[in-house]
Amino acid sequence: MSTKTVLITGATSGIGAALFEQYTQNGEQVIACGRDKTKLAAIAERAYQTCSFDMTVPHEIADATQHINLIDILILNAGNCRYIDNAKAFDGELFSDVISTNLTALGWLLQYLLPKVSSGGQVVFVSSSATILPFPRSEAYGASKAGIDYLANSLRFDLVEEEIDVTLIHPGFVKTPLTDKNTFNMPFLITSEEAAKRMIKGIDKRKKYLHFPKRLTFLLKFISFLPSSLWQALITRK
Template identity: 60%
Template sequence: MHNSLNVLITGATSGIGEALVNHYANENYRVTACGRNQEKLSQLQNITQLGLAFDVNNEKDIGLAAAQVDYIDILILNAGDCRYITNPMAFDSNLFEDIINTNLVSLGKLIKHFLPKVKKGGQVVFISSSATIVPFPQAEAYGASKAGMDYLANSLRLDLVDHQIDVTLVHPGFVRTPLTAVNHFNMPFIIDADDAAARIFNGIKARKAYLHFPKRLTLTLKFMSLLPRKVWQHIILKDTNSRETIK
């Protein structure tokens, strides 16, 4: 039984976040679900101890939400967005800024207010993306934000050693979520959100520093990253066809 352990999950009202809420609740953890969708948070209230409605870009609301939390054993930073730069010659700087703010800058606000709530011996989990293993077309905004998250997680891990708080960085491949539902390209080895949640849960429980899946995809990408640039660039541009990208 883990009913004395508190897990807080951002981006909890859809996709991987919602699947994580259900998985942790089924494992008898005390779940705090965070998201913008108040209606969905209300639907989850029968399996959560607390629902906190806020936008990750609004620090005032984050602070008010954090004030309602006594302590956290596992902090899962999962909230994020994905949109593409479809024309590099008409670079959408507003879209770029929005994605960087939502996926990366917001983490500073969340860490500021929620990390002090994490108990000694606790964990902080960053849900990043396997898109950071090699560059992909049209992913200038999304990939840059997730690459920044990777560095943040790996750096924070070093600074939290003295505080006895572990950091787990997660690189999922393609997962069936509302974000990937709009993709009109082949998504190899795609898995369901429930499958992703189970893998993440097990990785966190094992206190892994780094977790990537499905390995048929992530190991392929890691191998490609070792090839000469011209080789993997040719493979990616050929396989992505219309210059779409991974998420």
């Protein structure tokens, strides 16, 4: 099999770092992207290329990626999670920040990187199982991830003629620096390494939709079919 060029955003932390490690161990050429120049420098010798940019700043993306040629697998993984702690005193700035980072930034990334994806390549969107059901305090995070779902599923149709596949991923709870901040119970929590392993397996099979761990995602899907009064009581139970 020929070596693939894989670009990963958010490659210096959490799932992105685990993907970087496993793809490089598999002999792929990995372009590692992130904001932290120190962390990127630490992996530069093992990376095919590194790109440092703030993905909410379009000209930084343009400058950092101008020397990238062809990409076989584009993994849009980077994102943030912040919660609305007081719905009545809604934090519009927080909401805007999360939407900008998790969703709007993808438009800029696609503008500068999608033209570099080869015919027969793949674009991978890392969304969240939080879009299966609404959760308390997740107005900003959930809305941004729901937007990613629609973006991925719509883009899939428009890339058929380009022979580019789109994979949408719904991870459950994964142990990362982001989830380490959570103060609530996270059922069926898995490691970043396990998440990366499942993602790579699904990407290799060119799956349109990938969700895991299924103990959680199937449970959420089942709950979503219950009468709204029942699942709301379940979701909001302390």
